[in-house]
Amino acid sequence: MPISALVWGENVHEQTSRVVAGLYPLGMHGTIAAALNQDKDIKAGTVVLQDPEHGLTEERLAKTDVLVWWGHAAHGKVEDAIVERVQKRVWEGMGLIVLHSGHFSKIFKRLMGTPCSLKWREAGERERIWVVNRNHPIAKGLGECIELPNEEMYGEPFTVPEPMETVFVSWFEGGEVFRSGLTYQRGAGRIFYFRPGHETYPTYHHPDVHTVLRNAVHWAHNPMPAWTAVTDAPNVPISAAREPLVEKGPKLHKDGEEGLR
Template sequence: MTIRTLVWGENIHERINEVVRDIYPDGMHKTIADALNRDDAITAETATLQEPEHGLTEARLKETDVLVWWGHKDHGAVDDAVVERVAARVHEGMGLIVLHSGHFAKIFKRLMGTPCALKWREAGERERVWTVNPGHPIAAGIPENFVLENEEMYGEFFSVPEPLETVFISWFSGGEVFRSGLTWRRGAGNIFYFRPGHETYPTYHDETVQQVIRNAVRWAYRPAPALTGIHTAPNVPVGEALEPITERGPKLHKAGEAGYK
């Protein structure tokens, strides 16, 4: 069984900006999905902001092993109920790959719990991406460093929680550096943030960038069943305790009553 992957794209710039449309005539989400589908272990489909429930219905998310997310112009248009739905699936074990300007996506900020802010400059600078964790699965087959001739600069400080692992660090022509490949875990879900991908440059056509994203999908995949019990907080009756106990003292809740959340 292949890794069921859903590539979510905001799909705005491709429709309103001629430069972006020329680079990605079928949308960035389609370019990324096509690259993923070249891996026999991955089956990738797409969803966009404009679809009902943004293409992220409960049924579709239930059948998704890894979600790839790109957004920029209208993060606020993503419905909060959908954000919570995606967060719940990540906690249950769905992988999440957040790309470039998705650092300000509602779902990323929801899972990080921090501002996720950074410095930036749109000047078509050279970006040299350094592989600083060559033994990591996401770095498999990736050279010591690779260059993107034109990219938007992102610079530190990147206000995210301390990551589990740093896989890539970027240097830009203007002198800034940025932690450009970071991992976290939320609940049972693996999360990877990957920096490159400004829409006015052909970054997602780059073979090395595509390989990083394929590696990330493989890494984020959790084959175990969804950890659905992570959302519950059951009141365990005295009679069901693993060891015999005697109830004593006053109680706030009645037997079987749900606790406060």
């Protein structure tokens, strides 16, 4: 079975900016999904902010192996209940790929537990994305760097937790550097943050960016069944202990009683 990928798009700039609409007539989400679908082992669909429940219904998420997230202008319009729903699916094993300005999305900040802030400048600078982890699966098929003629600058410090792995580091024409490809794991779900992708530049038409996105979907895919009990905290009575056990001392809870949350 192919990997079920779902590209979530904010779909705001495509409706309000002629520049963005001209660059991405399919929408940014549609362009990203088309790039993923070039891989026969990936089947990608799209949903947008304006869909009922932002397109992220319980049923749709249950069928999604990897969620790809692009947002910028409307982070605050994403309902908190939907964010919690996505977070739970990541804990259960759904992969999550967060792109560019999605660093300020509710879901990324919630999973990171940090401000996720950074420096930025919108000047169409040249970006050189250095592959610093050459043997990582997300870097498969790339040369030593990716050259983007025009991009928005992101600069350190990037206030995220220390990643499991740093795959890419970017240099910008103005001199700043940025950790632009970072991996994390939360519960059973793998997370990849990938920096490039400002909406006024054709970044998501670049073949090397396509390669990274497809590689990232494969890396983030967890083929194991969903860990649906990830939020459970069962009270295990003495009678169910794996070894004979004698109760010693007082306790607050009766056997089988729910814990305090």
